Amino acid sequence: MHIVIDNILINLEILKNANASKYLVILHGWQRSLKEWKPIARKMPKYNILLVDLPGFGFSSPPPKPFDNYDYARIIIKLLRKLKIRKYVLLGHSSGGRVAAIISVLKPRDAAKLILVSSAGLIDTRFKNSALKKIGGLSPILNILPSAIAEKIKNAFGSSDYRASKNLKKTFIKVVNQDLTSVFSKISAQTLIIWGEQDKVLPVNQAKILKNLVQKSKLRIVWGTGHNPHLENSEEFIKILEEENIL
Numbered sequence: 001m002h003i004v005i006d007n008i009l010i011n012l013e014i015l016k017n018a019n020a021s022k023y024l025v026i027l028h029g030w031q032r033s034l035k036e037w038k039p040i041a042r043k044m045p046k047y048n049i050l051l052v053d054l055p056g057f058g059f060s061s062p063p064p065k066p067f068d069n070y071d072y073a074r075i076i077i078k079l080l081r082k083l084k085i086r087k088y089v090l091l092g093h094s095s096g097g098r099v100a101a102i103i104s105v106l107k108p109r110d111a112a113k114l115i116l117v118s119s120a121g122l123i124d125t126r127f128k129n130s131a132l133k134k135i136g137g138l139s140p141i142l143n144i145l146p147s148a149i150a151e152k153i154k155n156a157f158g159s160s161d162y163r164a165s166k167n168l169k170k171t172f173i174k175v176v177n178q179d180l181t182s183v184f185s186k187i188s189a190q191t192l193i194i195w196g197e198q199d200k201v202l203p204v205n206q207a208k209i210l211k212n213l214v215q216k217s218k219l220r221i222v223w224g225t226g227h228n229p230h231l232e233n234s235e236e237f238i239k240i241l242e243e244e245n246i247l
Contacts, residue, residue, distance in 0.1 A: 002059075005078045011059035012079070015041050015049040022112075023085050025050045027076065029094030029120075030172070033058030037093075040230055043238055046246075050085065052076065054096070056168045066170035069121075069178050073102035080110070089246070090189075091115040094202070094227065098180055105186045114191040115246065116214075118199055118227050121180035122206055184213040191217040192244050196225035196232065218244065 003010050013034060024047035026037045034051035035058065041049040053060040054072055063071065076099060080088070090111050092100025097119025104111040191214045195207035204221065211219040220240045222229035230237045 003079060003082060005075055005082065008055050008063060008075065009061040010055065010075070010079055011053040013038070013049075013051045014083075015051070017045050017048055020046060020048045022046065023048050023050055023088040025052070025076070025080070025085070025088050025090050025100075027052060027054065027090070027092040027096030027099050028057070029096050029118075030175075031057065032093070032096075036231065040234060040237070044241075047089065050080075050083070050088075052079065054099070056171065062167055063171060066174050068171075068174040069098045069102055069180065072099045072175075073106060076103060077107060086110060087112055089113040089115065091117065092119060093117040093230065095120050095175060097121060098175070098178070101180060101183050101187060104189045104191075105183055108188050111189050113246070114187060114189045115194065115241075116191060116210065117194045117230060118196060118202055118207075119193070119210065120176070120202060121178075121184065122209055123177070123179040123181075181213065184210060185215075187214045187216075189216065192240075192246065193217055193219045194229060194237065194240060195219065195221055196227055196229040197221050197223045198225060199227045201227040220244065 001012055001014065003012065011034070024044060026034070026041065026049065028034060028037060034053050037051055041051060055067065055075060056062040087110055090100040090104055090113070092098070092115070094117070097116045098121040100114060100116065101119065101121060104114045193207055193210055193214070195204050197204060207219055207221075211217050222233055222236050222240065225232040
């Protein structure tokens with residue numbers, strides 16, 4: 001199913017459950033799509049599930065200009081309004097966690113609960129000297145170099161996600177350089193934080209920081225998994241949702 005929001009074609013799927021009155025909105029991570037969440041979504045009979053390909057991913061068209069996390073959040077809010085979905089639980093994985101967190105703050109009456117799975121959004125001291133910060137510092141020089149040379153320099157400094165971002169590279173830089181610490185501290189929804197014990201992308205200490213920032217939050221660790229606990233141990237992931245009264 002496709003819906004146009006602000007001239008962006010949004011691909012989505014709605015999995016209806018006959019006995020469900022509530023909606024669960026699932027937002028995937030960077031370079032991902034709604035497809036990876038469908039097996040999990042089918043195990044959630046308590047909800048109608050809205051799966052969305054964020055702009056630039058899956059079968060959704062790319063944003064017309066470089067987006068930041070707030071731009072992504074506003075698109076999803078407009079989509080929910082168009083679909084007439086008023087009350088919902090939000091689940092965001094990795095970069096999708098950034099978007100879910102912002103939505104929960106912008107629409108606190110609508111977001112009944114929040115589930116953050118290996119959520120990005122914090123910038124710790126180690127990141128300040130990272131490749132993307134260096135790229136940001138080089139911007140004045142890169143802007144006067146021939147585009148082909150500038151792109152080679154960016155690729156040399158950038159992460160694998162940056163290199164794979166293609167026409168979303170400027171969006172990627174805006175998204176990852178946005179520190180959402182203040183957003184997390186404003187979340188009022190009941191929040192479940194789920195993290196992989198062996199996450200190498202966003203180490204588990206990030207989960208502990210989030211737990212301290214989000215007032216009404218609980219942290220659950222999926223032991224022996226990395227950045228994708230929902231894929232690496234889906235049975236344990238589902239079990240946690242059941243124990244925390246999400247399912």
